[in-house]
Amino acid sequence: MSEETRRLKVKKPSIGDQVLPKGAILQERYEILRALGLGGMGYVYQARDLRFANIKRLCAIKEMISTSPDPKFRKVALHNFEREANTLASINHPSVVKIYDYFTEGKRIYLVMEYVEGKDLERMLDELPKGTFLEESRVLKWGIQLCDVLAFLHENETPIVYRDLKPPNVMLRDKGPDTVVLIDFGIAKAFQEGQKGTMMGTEGYSPPEQYRGIASPQGDIYALGATLHHLLTRRDPKLQPPFTFHEAPPRNFNPKITELTEQVIMRSVNYDKDKRFDSSLEMGIALQKALDKNTQPEWMNQMQQIYDTPIGEEKPATPEYQASPKPPEVPAPEISAPNINKGTGTIQPLWKFECEDDVRSSPRVRDGIVYIGSYDQWMYAIDAKSGSKVWKYEVGGGIAASPCLYKDKVIIGSEDNVVYAFKVEDGTPAWTCYTKGMVRSSVHVSEEFEVALFGSDDNHLYVIDVNTGRLRWKFHAGGMVRSTPCFSDQLIFVGSEDNHLHAVTIQGKSKWRFESSLGIVASPVVEGNLVLVGSKDGHFYALSKKAGNQVWRVKTNKPIYSSPRVHGKMVYFGGIDENLYAVEIQSGRVKWKFNAKSHIISTPLVFNDAIYFGTSSGEVISLVLKNGKERWRFQTDGPVPSSPDGYEDIIYIGSTDCHVYALPA
Amino acid sequence: MQFLRRIFTREKISVDTSLETTEIETDTSEVSHYMPGLNVAYQTDVGQVREQNEDSLYALNVYLEANDETIPFGIFIVADGMGGYLKGEVASSTAVHTVADYLLSNIYMPILNENTQSAKQKPIREILEDAILMANTKIMETTPEAGTTLTVAMVMRDELHVAHVGDSRAYLYHDNDLEQLTVDHSLVARLVELGQVTPEEALVHPQRNVLYRAVGQTDDLDAEVYYRSFPANSYLLMCSDGLWGLVDDEEIAHILSSPPNLQSCVSNLITTANANGGDDNITVILVGMGELPM
């Protein structure tokens, strides 16, 4: 490559001073009118053919200047230019620019072509007002025409692979119906399947295998898919990490695009060339179907869906060309009957355990026993296998907090202002600790210091001896403390209704505090040097553990009550904005999010490569950890603020329908 | 400002933009691996083949006194300019200046001097992103035909924040292990990652110099920002491709493993790159983290 083109792929080389002036005449025949564009090796001019003296016959003249000091580079360039001339001369198709002539003058070589009056598609995009998109049906029509011309080239007597399909190489004629024309056959090449050629193309549009020298019709299909993607989303693939289309379905950028169109594009840009369309013809048919859908009124689409649904099946039939590996998720029909699974997978509860009131508390499972509290004022221990009661104990108020297991004790707070410690085996009370407000915060134990930490509605953070329940000290947090504290590196972190996240030393002094715009009810989690927590102000914050300054934040727009769950390099949390978020801890980037279509207060559980959480519409949902795709959902009869726990392939969770459920993971 | 207790380095070292390449004088402050807090050494070299040095670097290393605490704070930047006709070096030095100025006024003062933090203050990640966007706009205005890579590291206490665009790298060397923190925004890095070409093929691939992201190319630039902890007795290495393109990770790790001091490590790295061909400008910043003063 020449020195100038080193790295700056987005930029064109400067050959500024070498442009031919207006009025220059080539071959005593072509009068240069103006420069049309700048290509990779020289200018493209508009010229007039003087041989037709009485009419103004225009042509486009493409110039190549061989200035490169590298003779090898010069030779390749010349070769490409001659190839372009020969290829073009052999093609006769309305969507391929026509060639008239070809000559050299000094160091410059020229190709005389039909002048296409119009704009190339890159300019179409450039001229589009910010925030607007090209009309989908129009782009689909261009796509269909391009499939047609690609099919023509691929099925030519000596098949031709175009190899450089991208918006600047496609022109749109001004006159007549919207017709596209392929220009620039600079690197098009006759091919035999699997043949290795020189590696050329344009980053962003070219398929991965082309960089190993493999050119095939599937490569052009990829480039066409990338081009359509760019035209519909305005997301320039040149500026993205290469080959990341699988993470960028077009509807993420332009939600108005129809699903069918998205499917066609996603299939054509598949990383694996064998998973793309078999031929441009096939892709053209798929685009035509998408176009039909697009131009039909909505009621016809609905009718179509009914016709397409074979009797006895709930899902619309998968269209035949939809052979891509993952069929799209079809929204399940709305069924609100209790205990009926309505998602992609089918699950039935293994058992359910009835309480007399809401179960907002989150279960903890250890050694085959599920511990959970209920609003009915009872603390329960339930056999994890059978769902039968092992013991229960009545306290003086509803239990919203979740149990904490420490050695032979289970510790939990109640709305009667008291924190209780029970013996795990039979539920006999070991100690109690009184506060002056309801205890909705759960207990966290530091084994190292043998203390239990929790918050109370009396605005204090409590630190008590975990063996006796005796108070060590309490810290005034300025507001109700419903967040569960966490402890790391001699610091205690807890959120408060006074809008702050407090970092308190083990001596009970404030180390730092971070002020959000609203209260912090969710519980913080420490990961490495970061404290992670969501706030009612709609942000999820990552703060430096030592000083509390923000390292990154994720904006969700609605309050966050759900506490974060860290797993590996990721943190997961839910929001009132109905999304479950998967965020990379080191960068604060959202890897994926899942819209649950109802509020998520529950803290997600990560268990066996899956995620589990409850929603305010009463569902328990399981997602694939890696990509957030739904695995199954299970309907209960009341909102589920409870967070699940997992044990031996079973998920345990409470619901405000007064039940504790055991579900197969 | 009295809390600027010590400044190890000059404020700005960017390559001379005049045509005659002047010898870049190297830092001579006595730094060893064993001082508390941050220790820094750096050097940039034109290499064996090129006539100009289009790289720029910046290193600032200070201690701040705040709330009975001594806080090490540092900003380190490497930029590798590109685009012919001497414009590359203008782009890289513009980038370095702009980012350093922005960080100093937005992080250094407001964040370090408080112990009540507020959501109103921007997170560090967003400040770094904004700094890079600012550099992007400046370059698009002043040298539209040029671009630059940009790798920025900010150290605060034992926290390391790295932001980057392009293929200048940041590594963390700890316990004899060299970990690359940045992922090059280059076509071949992606092809290697996907198994389309081998790392050996990548070194000679015709498109090996193609970046899909660089500063000064388009309006909406997406920088990558990572947060890491910077444990005591570990080293941050930042370099342009003039180093990593010619000296492989194993060799780099070897040089870092047996130094008399930081500056001689840096010199060794540059000498080795030159010995292996020196086909590009070579820039290296090495930051050692000693035990923190508590």
Ligand SMILES: Nc1ncnc2c1ncn2[C@@H]1O[C@H](COP(=O)(O)OP(=O)(O)O)[C@@H](O)[C@H]1O
């Ligand atoms: N026949 C033509 N009629 C009108 N404009 C043209 C014609 N050929 C090229 N152009 C304009 O010139 C630009 C560059 O031409 P192209 O053949 O793609 O050059 P390169 O091979 O250098 O990429 C195109 O994007 C288009 O705007």
Ligand SMILES: [Mg+2]
């Ligand atoms: Mg072109």
